[in-house]
Amino acid sequence: MPGGTLEVPMIPARNLRRHLDTLVASAIERAIAAGDLPEVAIPAETVERPKDPSHGDYASTAALRLARAAMRPPLAVAEAIAKHLERDETIEAPRVAPPGFLNFRLASTYLQDQVDAVLREGATFADLDLGTGKRAQVEFVSANPTGPLHVGNGRGAAIGDTLASLLEAAGYEVEREYYVNDAGTQAEVFAETLYARYQQLFGREAEIPPEGYPGAYMIEIAEQIRAEAGDRYLRPPGEAPDPELGERGIAIMLERIRATLERFGVRYDRWYSERSLYRPDGPYEQAMALLRERGFLVEREGALWFASSELGESKDNVVVRSDGRPTYYASDIAYHFEKFTERGFDLVIDVWGADHHGHVSRLKTAVGALGIDPARLHILLYQLVTLKRGGEVVRLSKRGGDIITLDELLDEVGPDAARFFFLQRSPGAQMDFDLDLAVKQSNENPVYYVQYAHARLSSILQRAAEQGLTPEGGDVRRLDQPHELALVREMLKLPEVIESCVTTFEPHPLPQYALDLATAFHAFNDAFKQQGDPLLKVITGDEQLSRARLKLVAAARIVLARVLGLMGMSAPDRM
RNA sequence: GCGGCUGUAGCUCAGCGGACAGAGCACUGGUCUUCGGAACCAGGUGGCGGGGGUUCGAAUCCCUCCAGCCGCGCCA
Numbered sequence: 001m002p003g004g005t006l007e008v009p010m011i012p013a014r015n016l017r018r019h020l021d022t023l024v025a026s027a028i029e030r031a032i033a034a035g036d037l038p039e040v041a042i043p044a045e046t047v048e049r050p051k052d053p054s055h056g057d058y059a060s061t062a063a064l065r066l067a068r069a070a071m072r073p074p075l076a077v078a079e080a081i082a083k084h085l086e087r088d089e090t091i092e093a094p095r096v097a098p099p100g101f102l103n104f105r106l107a108s109t110y111l112q113d114q115v116d117a118v119l120r121e122g123a124t125f126a127d128l129d130l131g132t133g134k135r136a137q138v139e140f141v142s143a144n145p146t147g148p149l150h151v152g153n154g155r156g157a158a159i160g161d162t163l164a165s166l167l168e169a170a171g172y173e174v175e176r177e178y179y180v181n182d183a184g185t186q187a188e189v190f191a192e193t194l195y196a197r198y199q200q201l202f203g204r205e206a207e208i209p210p211e212g213y214p215g216a217y218m219i220e221i222a223e224q225i226r227a228e229a230g231d232r233y234l235r236p237p238g239e240a241p242d243p244e245l246g247e248r249g250i251a252i253m254l255e256r257i258r259a260t261l262e263r264f265g266v267r268y269d270r271w272y273s274e275r276s277l278y279r280p281d282g283p284y285e286q287a288m289a290l291l292r293e294r295g296f297l298v299e300r301e302g303a304l305w306f307a308s309s310e311l312g313e314s315k316d317n318v319v320v321r322s323d324g325r326p327t328y329y330a331s332d333i334a335y336h337f338e339k340f341t342e343r344g345f346d347l348v349i350d351v352w353g354a355d356h357h358g359h360v361s362r363l364k365t366a367v368g369a370l371g372i373d374p375a376r377l378h379i380l381l382y383q384l385v386t387l388k389r390g391g392e393v394v395r396l397s398k399r400g401g402d403i404i405t406l407d408e409l410l411d412e413v414g415p416d417a418a419r420f421f422f423l424q425r426s427p428g429a430q431m432d433f434d435l436d437l438a439v440k441q442s443n444e445n446p447v448y449y450v451q452y453a454h455a456r457l458s459s460i461l462q463r464a465a466e467q468g469l470t471p472e473g474g475d476v477r478r479l480d481q482p483h484e485l486a487l488v489r490e491m492l493k494l495p496e497v498i499e500s501c502v503t504t505f506e507p508h509p510l511p512q513y514a515l516d517l518a519t520a521f522h523a524f525n526d527a528f529k530q531q532g533d534p535l536l537k538v539i540t541g542d543e544q545l546s547r548a549r550l551k552l553v554a555a556a557r558i559v560l561a562r563v564l565g566l567m568g569m570s571a572p573d574r575m
Numbered sequence: 576g577c578g579g580c581u582g583u584a585g586c587u588c589a590g591c592g593g594a595c596a597g598a599g600c601a602c603u604g605g606u607c608u609u610c611g612g613a614a615c616c617a618g619g620u621g622g623c624g625g626g627g628g629u630u631c632g633a634a635u636c637c638c639u640c641c642a643g644c645c646g647c648g649c650c651a
Contacts, residue, residue, distance in 0.1 A: 052594070061593060067631075074631080099631080101594065144651070185650060211650090303649050314578080314647080321649040328651050357579060358646040383580070384644080388587090424599085425588065428580060430644065432587060437600070445613080446599055452613050460610055512589065512598065526615040529607045539610050575613075 011090050013114060014128055014495035017058065020047040020104060023086060024060045030084040037080050040069045047104075049496070056095070056103035057489060063100040074100025111488040112476040118491060118555035119471070125558060126494040130502060131172030131347075137339060138164040139272075140351035141261065142179040145253040146190040146213055149260050149406040151433065152353060152385045157406075158422035158568070159382055160351040161266045162507040165566045170502040172347070175269045179335065182250055183275040184328055189213070190253075191246025195233070197222035198245065202234060221252050260407050264415050265568045274331050283338035284330065287370060288319070290337075296369050306333075311365045332359075333366045340372045347376055349505060354381045354428075378505050382427035389435045413438040416569045417447045423567055424511045446515055451572055453518035454564065456525060457557040458573035460538050464550055469539060471554045474547030481536065483524040484552055490520040491559045498566075507567075514563045521556055 011019050024046055031037040046062035063078035070077050078096040085094055085102075092105045118125045140160025143153050160176070167174045181187065193212035197219050200206050208214060225233070225248055233245040254271070261268075277284045291297050296307050302322035306329070309316050319330040339348050352359075360381070364374040387394035387404060394404065409418055417438045425431040437445060464470065479485065497513045528536035535542075538549040561571040 048593085050594075051590080051597075055594070059594085064593065064631080097594075099594070103594095181651070189650095301649085305649095318649045323649080325649085327649065331651090353645095354580070355645060356651080359651085360579090381580080429588075430581065434587065434600085437587085444600060448613055449599090452611085456611060456614085463610055508589080515598070522614055523616090525610080526607085526612095529609065530615055532607080534610095537610055574611085 010110075010113060010117065011088075012117070012495075013492040014126065014499070016090065016106075016492070017047050017049075017496065019090065020058050020060070021045055023088075023091075024062050024081060024102065027081045027085040028062065028066070031080045034084065036083065037066075037072075037077065038070055040066050049493075050101075050103070055097065055101065056105040058104040058106075060102040060104070061100075063096075063102060067100060078102050106489065106492075108480060108485060109477070111485050111492070112479050114488055114492055115476045115479065115551050115555045118558055119551060122558060123562065126169065126498055126562060128170040128495060128499055128502070130170040130499065131167060134172050134346040135175070135344065136164075136167050136172040136347040136349065137175045137177055137343070137345045138167065138349045138351065139177045139179055140164075141257075141266075142181070143257065144181045144186045144190075145250045145257060146186055147215055147253070148217055149257055151387060151404050151406060151409050154264065154406040154409060154418060155382055155385050155422045155431070156351050156353065157261060157264055157266050158419045159380065159427055159507060160349075161568055162419075162423055162510065162566060163349060163351070163380070163501075163505060165568065166498055166501045166507055166510075167347075167349075169498050169566065175345075176267070177270045177272055178268045179272050179274065180250075180254065181274050181328075182247075183278070183331065184325075187246065187250065190249065191241055191243070193218055194222060194225075194249040195241035195245055198225060198233060201226050202231060204237065221249050224252060225249065260405075260410075263410055264406065265419070272335070274335070277331055277334045277338065278326075282334075283342065284326065284334040286341075287334045287337035288330070290370055291333075291366075294369065306366060306369075308362060308365050308369075311369060313362060313365050317362055329359075329362065329366075332363055333370070336363065336367050336377065337370050337372075340367070340370075340376065345376075347378070350377070350379045352379060352381055354383045357381050380427055380505050383430040385422075386430065386432045387435060388432045393432075394435070409433075416451070417445070419568050420447045420450075420511055420514075423507055426506060426508045446511070447569075448575070450514045450518045450560075450564070451569070452575060453521045454557065454560050454571045455573060455575045457521065457553055457560065460525075460553050461550065461557065462573075464539055464546070467539070469543070469546055469550065471547055471550040473544075474549070474551040475544060476548055476551060478545050478548035479552055481527070483527040483536075484549070487520045487524045487552065487556055490517050491556060494559055494563065510563060510567050514560070514567065517556075517560055517563065521560070524552075 021044070025042050028037065028042050032039060043062055043065045046060045046065065047058050048061065050056060050059045063074045063081055066077050067074040075096065075098060078100045081102055082094050082096050087093065090107060090110045092107050095103045097103055138160050141149070141153050141157050143149055164174045164176050189209055189212055193208045196206040196208045201222055225245070233242045235242060276282065288297070291306065297319070298305050298307050303318045304320035305316040306319045307316055317329055318327050319333070320326050336348065339345050360379045364377060367377055368374045412435060421433055421438050493513065497509050501507050501509055528534055534540065538553055539546050564571040
């Protein structure tokens with residue numbers, strides 16, 4: 001640190017946009033005070049990133065928005081704002097561009113200083129404080145433990161897990177949860193199917209129920225139980241199965257699901273049993289009591305209904321069937337009641353397959369009826385996945401039980417590529433998963449392009465270290481080449497990318513950003529080849545310059561590793 | 576029938592009120608005796624499903640039509 005000079009706290013990259021917004025707003029105020037602009041309301045948040053980098057790093061549309069109220073041409077308004085704009089260390093002089101934009105370019109010295117800032121912040125670079133002090137829960141996958149996870153569940157897993165990581169980066173304290181449907185009809189049918197397969201192993205005639213699970217995995221589970229417990233669950237013909245058999249089967253299925261997810265890089269903080277909602281004086285009883293108290297429960301046709309039509313829903317919905325058993329809807333109400341009250345999450349995110357979208361509004365209505373602000377619940381829907389191979393759609397037939405499992409996908413393309421491809425598309429878009437492209441270990445595959453950049457970064461640092469060269473003592477002011485500054489510019493976008501992902505609850509900008517960052521690095525790294533100038537290499541004869549560039553390399557590596565980490569992908573040092 | 580999602584470059588998809596519409600793949604032509612070529616540079620490609628409207632400005636908002644998918648059980 002240079003001594004003697006006044007230390008002004010540097011504007012961190014994560015606050016740049018807001019900082020520029022403030023600069024523009026106060027410039028407008030001063031312009032008004034000076035009589036260069038008439039009295040007008042000051043627009044908020046006018047600064048954005050222009051699509052075209054030649055327009056600068058940021059641009060304000062304030063003049064375009066004010067023109068009408070100010071009764072002046074937008075260009076004149078822009079000039080007036082520019083005239084009064086206070087400059088600081090972050091930007092160069094703003095430029096006015098037709099039809100009335102105010103364009104900002106980050107100052108080279110600011111960019112250079114950010115390299116040191118990244119090195120100082122390390123893995124916490126790009127952390128935000130949006131969620132500081134708040135607790136969030138992300139519940140995802142939550143597939144019925146009645147069969148193996150399929151490819152669609154993989155999409156939900158990638159989205160949910162990455163969203164959780166993004167929330168953590170934004171300062172939230174996050175819990176990842178899997179809701180286990182171990183109660184209800186599906187679990188019963190599963191148990192019946194399992195008992196049928198189990199009996200078959202002992203040579204009995206037994207048929208799986210019409211709506212049962214025909215997949216071969218049910219035979220495997222039955223075999224596993226026979227191997228562990230012999231004929232303990234065999235009952236006289238015609239009798240209902242031992243409830244413990246079903247439980248044991250579900251436990252086995254769940255363990256398989258857990259192993260698949262682990263392989264995919266997903267770890268849960270909690271596996272929440274649906275059945276546990278029904279404990280005495282538990283969430284189910286409490287939630288229903290509260291709804292009854294508030295007059296939202298009505299008995300009709302022998303069943304108990306939630307009077308959701310009074311609350312704007314298209315119809316009422318059954319919560320307790322006429323046979324006395326609660327519906328899944330009742331479970332979900334109780335489950336969410338428990339999330340908000342007993343566990344006190346500030347924010348709850350459910351990641352669901354789009355086939356459940358009809359349930360979204362109903363659940364939010366119920367949450368509201370329980371006195372909880374429905375805005376605290378965000379339900380993220382993702383569309384179905386189609387697999388493609390050789391340009392042909394891989395047909396998925398659920399009937400025959402020959403779905404493509406997530407395990408099979410992981411066998412074929414590996415977790416890193418699978419996650420990258422799942423994350424690339426916005427959740428709302430149906431996606432085609434191109435197996436051919438995902439498997440390719442070549443430049444055609446964006447996954448390797450990104451990871452390769454990380455490996456190259458690592459390799460440079462290592463090679464330098466072998467020559468006794470480290471970033472230590474490098475002077476970032478030596479970083480003045482266009483490719484160097486372009487790389488820094490790209491690095492500084494990460495906090496904004498994270499903020500955007502978190503506020504929209506959608507992680508899909510991450511892969512594109514990873515690609516952009518990798519591109520900026522590759523261009524920087526190969527500039528010397530392109531320009532035929534060996535002095536542009538990181539490791540040159542100029543030791544001080546080398547150290548400065550090693551700082552840039554080390555900082556870029558930190559940022560790229562962070563992005564890969566957020567996506568749940570590995571950041572290899574060699575490939 | 577009602578409701579939701581989707582329709583953007585040859586393919587897969589971003590962009591969702593602002594500056595000539597972008598990325599990856601595919602395609603074409605170059606670079607470099609390579610700090611790892613799984614690299615770099617350059618190039619063409621569409622005017623955003625059709626129509627109407629709002630706006631200084633629309634792929635982005637509104638209306639309508641068309642197409643695909645999903646939902647509308649005392650299944651989850």
